Amino acid sequence: MGVPFEALLPYGIMIGMFxxxxxxxxxxxxxxNGGKPARRGLDAxxxxMLERDRRLTGFMRGQTDKPYAQPGFELNNPWRVESRFI
Structure with missing residues (x-):
């Protein structure tokens, strides 16, 4: 005796949704990631380097071949310093 296909429909729907x-x-x-595969196991x-690339190109995985940074990049410092040390 076979299994009625109506009993297998919920499993098919669940597999399809997964x-x-x-x-x-x-x-x-x-x-x-700009069409590139996801990165795994990132260290500090x-x-x-990903943050530097994001500041240079606007994308986390973007890369550029320009030898000089964009104008204003010299003021785009990711380090946060208290105002009393400036």
Whole structure:
């Protein structure tokens, strides 16, 4: 005696929704990284370099081949200092 297909419809719907959500999350991560694969296992140096690239190009994973920084970049310092030390 076979299993009626109506009993398997909820499982098909659940598997379809898992597949759709996994694909959507993967696409969103790719879009956030400028079409590049997501980075994993970042250490402190990688985060500093990603922040530098974001300040230079506007994208976290963006890179530039310009030998000189954009105008105003010399004042765009990520270090926060108390006003009494300035």
């Amino acid at each position: 597949a759709f959500s996994a694909g959507a999350v993967g696409q969103l991560k790719s879009m956030q 140096w990688d985060r500093v």
